[in-house]
Amino acid sequence: MENAGLRAFLAVLLSMVILFGSQYLFTKYYKPAIQPTEQKEERKKEEKTQTPQTHSFPTDKKEVKPLVKETKYKEVVVENEVFKVVLSNEGASIKSVELKKYKDSKGNPIKISSGQIPALSIIKDGKFDYAKVIFNIDDSRATFKKSNEAEVVFTYTDDTISIKRSFIFNKTDYVIDLKDEINGIGSHYVSLGENFGIFDKTDAPHFGPVILKEAERIEINPSKIKDTVTYREGVKWIAQEDKYFFSAIVPLSKAEKFIIFPYNGDAIGAVEFQDGINQYRVFTAPKDYDYLKKFNVDLQHIVDFGFFSIIARPLFWFLKLLYTLVGNYGVAIIILTILVRIPFIPIVNRGQKSMQKLSELQPKLMQLKEQYKNDPQRLQKEMMELYRKYKINPMSGCLPILLQIPVFFALYKILTIAIELRQAPFMLWIHDLSVKDPYYILPILMGATMLIQQKMTPSTADPTQQKIMLLMPVVFTFLFLSFPSGLVLYWLVNNIFGIVQQFYINQKIKKAK
Known part of the structure; x- marks a missing residue:
């Protein structure tokens, strides 16, 4: 019983090691999406009802051949305040998108490009022939000089088929409104293209296709897709x-189904439409939660706050509020860490006082263990009597840790996925809170403060267990070496706050004696 708090603490630390370590050391092995129980059977049924052309999608780049090339290849550029889009009349597709406000490591605008299968390619009967059709193009309204909208229209006709695709842009948003007027094709798919929307796979908790079905975000691991997977309702x-x-396709017209199919080791998402007029919106954008929320299509759920999202969202909002006040995300993280710890002060104080009493009680507990070593039931009874006599709750020492775990995990998720921290400077040598400390100073300080806090905290463990506990700061230091600076800064400040609080408690107990 006296080691219950230690075991709980070790379990918590182990769970953190597993969570943090898996996030960065094993990102290529994606976890399956967490699905509500009532939807699992539905998912199995959907996977069985795959499209008739499930196995007919080409998996070799050589199979993509031009259908017709009667007009010349042409590209047209449409540029608004936030992005520059290059459209191609080959397939009436998007060739690339530059996000003006976001820079790569060399200071150039982020460029998101299509692969072999361009974004918005039309797929018919499992073939990509229409991706190579050369369309006629009307780019007379491709600028915003005379209007608040820009429009580019692509057309293609033959004896039996008529295709008209209109791209409509506004001045301020990362969105394109699409209108397809198609006759003679019948059922067809509009594809997101190969790797379109993916700029950098490094350290990504997930990269590849994702869909929102009802309120459930479903991630697809590209390497595990062997056959076409179909989603229909919701x-x-x-x-x-x-x-x-x-990048995303948000249908405004009725979409028959949504599919994910394998291609060259990756996975491509597509939406099925029928002949007629079909309207949809295409986003190529940063994962800015507040910005995406304004479109009222639940696209903000592309930002994955994890299991504790109910806690993470208000904390994320508060972090951004602090940033508007102080103008530095590093300072905002420090303030947020302190404010989050304040409500736990009374609980931690009571827990530490209880642990101190329990530590002082160890000689008597050891006597009981020796006296009743052959009678476990009597030993348990005598220990409980001793706890009642001295008014000690043996679990109170680990309760503060357990209560703070949801907050820790929520902040961890925020600080590892928030695009607001990308290339956000703090001070001195920390120029980007979203990447590791280049000199490893913060992780080393974090490990040192963790060790100091551990030394100051009363322990009921035996000497062997205490030596094992001393390994935890070392493990965490090495684990945090590759973590984003913003996350390490949070953990460092949290440790410093804990040291100050523990010092105060220890002094108070010393005076009371």
């Missing part, structure tokens, strides 16, 4: 994502 959008950026 899908609001289909997207392709990395850590900070994404």
Whole structure:
């Protein structure tokens, strides 16, 4: 019983090691999406009802051949305040998108490009022939000089088929409104293209296709897709994502189904439409939660706050509020860490006082163990009597840790996925809170403060267990070496706050004696 708090503490630390370590050391092995029980059977049924052309999608780039090339290849550029889009008349597709406000490591605008299968390619009967059709193009309204909208229209006709695709842009948003007027094709798919929406796979908790079905975010691991997977009812959008950026198709007209199919080791998402007029919106954008929320299509759920999202969202809002006040996300993290710890002060104080009493009681507990070593039931009874006599709750020492775990995990998720921290400077050598400390100073300080706090905290463990506990700061230091600076800063400040609080408690107990 006296070691219950130690075991709980070790369990918590182990769970943190597993969570943090898996996030960064094993990102290529994605966890399956967490699905509500009532939807699992539905998912199995959907996977069985795959499209007739499930196995007919080409998996070799050589199979993509031009259908017709009667007009010349042409590209047209449309540029608004936030992005520059390059459209191609080959397939009436998107060739690339530059996000003006976001820079790569060299200071150039982030560029998201299509692969072999361009974004918005039309797929018919499992073939990509229409991706190579050369369309006629009307780009007379491709600028915003005379209007608040820009429009580019692509057309293609033959003896039996008529296709008209209109791209409509506004001045301020990362969104394109699409209108397809198609006759003679019948059932067809509009594809997100190969890797379109993915800029950098490094350290991404997930990259590749993701859909929102009802209120459930479903991540697809590209390497595990062997056959086409079909989703029918309740899908609001289909997207392709990395850590900070994404592309998505949000249907405005009725979409028959949504599919994910394998291609060259990756996975591609597509939406099925029928002949007629079909309207949908295409986003190529940063994962900015507040910005995406304004479109009222639940696209903000592309930002995955994890299991404790109910806690993470208000904390994220508060972090951004602090940033507006202080103008530095590093300072905002420090303030947020302190404010989050304040409500736990009374609980931690009571827990530490209880642990101190329990530590002082160890000689008597050891006597009981020796006296009743052959009678476990009597030993348990005598120990409980001793706890009642001295008014000690043996579990109170680990209760503060357990209560703070949801907050820790919520903040961890925020500080590892928030695009607001990308390339956000703090001070001195920390120029980007979203990447590791280049000199490993913060992780080393974090480990040192963790060790100091551990030394100051009363322990009921035996000498062997205490030596094992001393390994935890070392383990965490090495684990945090590759973590984002913002996350390590949070943990460092949290430790410093804990040291100050423990010092105060120890002094108070000393005076009371």
